[in-house]
Amino acid sequence: MKIRLPLPVISVLLASALLGACSPKYNWRDYASQDAPYRVMFPAKPASVxxxxxxxGMQVSMTMTAAEVDGATFAVGSAEAPDEEHARAAVPAMVRALTRNIGAVGERAAAHAESGGRSVSDIDVAGSSNGQPVRLVGHFEARGKRFYQVIVLGNTNAMPSEQVEQFLTSFTLR
Incomplete structure (x- = not known):
């Protein structure tokens, strides 16, 4: 016995099978840190170290949670300083260390702001890593004794603006 399906039904079944086989490049997922009071959306399953x-000169234990998509790393680093003053000082120290690591040129930084025990900096810089051009976009923040770096690092072509913005703006402190 032969079963004949109408062409529209076959088309729908084929399209469903093809879509089910596709895996999205960005598989956004909500992440709540167990070590620090923040939430963020990662574009893939993150790992922590x-x-x-x-x-x-300030030695701290920093937890870095990151996910990689097509050569771009989306990461959040968090740590606790001995006091609020050291946490605020960590913000420009992280910016300097990361920009120095990639030999950043053409640094663009939003005005560094400090108020009420809070310190914030945002950067968008170009540099190189292992001889390859890279872009680093980051948000750095200190609140109380805790400080954070929220960064995307990779080849410029692997960092679509809308994906970078979605990651950075999803970061919230609880």
Whole structure:
């Protein structure tokens, strides 16, 4: 016995099968940190690592949570300083360290703002890593004794503006 399906039904079944086989490049997911009071949307499943970093002589244990899509890394780093003053000082120290790491040129930074125990900087810079041109877009913030870096780093072509903006603007402190 042969079953004949009408052409529109076959078309719908074929389209459904093709769409089901596709995997979106950006698979956005909500992430709530277990180590620090923040939430963010990552474009893929993130992984975390904690290590000691030196920020202008201040040794801190920083947890970095990151996901990679097509050669662009989307990451949030968080740490706690001994006090609010050290946390605020960590913001420009992180900016200097990251821009120095890529030999940044043409640095564009939003006005660094400080008020009420809060310090914020935003950057968009170009540089190189392993001889390849890269772009670094970041938001750096200190509140109380905690400080954060929210960055996207990669080849400019691997960093669509709307994806970078979605990641950066999704970062919220709880």
């Amino acid at each position: 904690t290590r000691t970093v030196d920020l202008d």
